[in-house]
Amino acid sequence: MVMAALEELLSQSGPFRADIAIVGTTSGGMSFGERFYRTLRNGVCGASWIANYPPQKAIIDALEKFAIDAPVQVIANACASGTNAIGHAFSAIRAGRYQRVLTGGYDALSELVFVGFDCLQASTPEKCRPFDANRSGMVLGEGAALFALEDFELAQSRGANILGEIVGYGISTDNHHLTQPNPDGSGPRSAMEEALSSAELKPKNIGYINAHGTATIFNDAAEGKAIMEIFGEAPISSTKSMMGHSLGAAGAIEGVVTLLALRHQFLPPNINFSRTDSELQLNVVANETREAEFHYALSNSFGFGGTNASIVVRKT
């Protein structure tokens, strides 16, 4: 998945020599670790499985395939990892530490993670219905998404095909509980406010919010409350309703969705939405795509450990 994403990126970016790769993942090569454990349990050596277990392995292999010589920083901040990676890459470029960063996230399904979310009753036995009154949990997904992030002026000067501009990033840590957000929404609110401040924007400037929206009772309640308080009626959707929750890849994949929404001026739908939650008076882009004119969008990712991340993207 990482190789496919990198191949597509390089086909679009033109000459791009990354100073560093900053990527996010939640469980890395966990499925290989599982096979290692199972073969070991059967008394068999599973060296070939464990070789692919280290979380950095997938991106290092992809860099080798495309002859990219860059150090790799892997951020493992649970389900916020992808957005954290993009956000930190943005901040480091803004601070003048790097000029070009390969960034994004990846995760593959594994039995451990699947059973883990199920035992927490965070997975739904039916459809994923973010922000719906009848929401009952997430559907897991997998994937990879990568960005060639570059100093804006540098990209302009080389005539790069600039798809969009990241203009803000916010991160916060919610110490309420290892797996549950503070119900008052303070964690997500803090990340979104910081992202707006970093972008020097007001809430009214945001024309679309790609929500974390896992469709769990607790996440959507806390995130929805924070969005209502800051943004009022800004249109929101969780594209996890269509693509599942790809954990460490989610923020990167949803970053791509947000970018496409800006470029093509549409609001991606939040499918499977049938009944408004009386506690959440949100402008959900229910079930069907809407056309819209907007210049800025915000994408959220939150994760276990109380980590919250938001980025603001500008149409170019």
Place this chain on the structure above:
Amino acid sequence: MSWVTPLGSGVDFVWQRLLGGEQAPIETLQSEQIGARYLARRVPQDAIQNLPSHPRLRRASAISRFAAAAGLTAIAEAREKPDLSRTALVFAISNGGVIYTRRFFAEIVKSGAQSASPLLFPETVFNAPASHLAAILGVRGTSYTIVGDGAVGILALKIADDLLASTACDACLVVAAEEIDPLVCEAYRQWRLLRDPRRPGSERGMIVSEGAGAVLLQRGTGYYEIVKIDAGTNFFRRAEAAEKLRQTVERLGNAPRACCVGSANGTFVDRAERSALGENAKIYSPKFALGDSIGASVLWQLIVAAQALRTEKLPETPEPVRGSRALVLACGVNQQLGGLALCCDGEK
């Protein structure tokens, strides 16, 4: 700065033991599945006896306890107390909470998905130890968990350095931690990296260990200064490690150095470092006395380098350490490497 090691905790306490030529005791662990034996250096119970009680640590794994002990001590002993509302946390690990991860998955394999423990699963996530420490300290801003191999500490310090260059924070607590489990030992054994359990006195092969290290980085207030961090690059084959390390040494500069604290652990890393620095270079690796704590090892190396500059002594080295600059080199066993230059300019 602070560490929790198989030789105990407390920077000066462990340092004196290292200077005295002590090595941490070696224990033998055994695989439940195949009966294989592994040598390991473990943290003694009394090394974390002063850990305050906190609800977050009630069910937390050893790695979180080590990290909490090191992180809290580093903050408590800082010359200038940081404003925790403006302090970021950067956490480095390699295998993470592997004890609970193995227990969680073993139960699934043995008894089926219905037996999975909702208490264990959250602790399997790589950033669980960082989350506990953030909650204990009250860190509400930036917290990153960086995962990688034995060089991950360099990458974490680089992130901390980048954060301090921005407006994101005024201080950054960098913590690195690791815990031992036979499953991890088996992985390294299958990669042919471990010391033969029948020859504990040999210098071939690594002995895994556990513990934590923590350093508090602040802008312009320190006795020590990390003057340059090179996040290195990846070596795609082990044979490339020496040349890539040499490039790292070159990028760190040619200024005279008082000492070099390396990451030799009895594997291919030893030859790579020796080749990168030259046959006559003095390199000290704490891994032969403390074991290889993988994710935590760079922070231990950094503390050793700082202590060497301050005390003008280095274990296993009869001559005094002269100079104000030390190199820390890290070559992991899973393709990552890097290094940093540390200076000591304060009053002694």
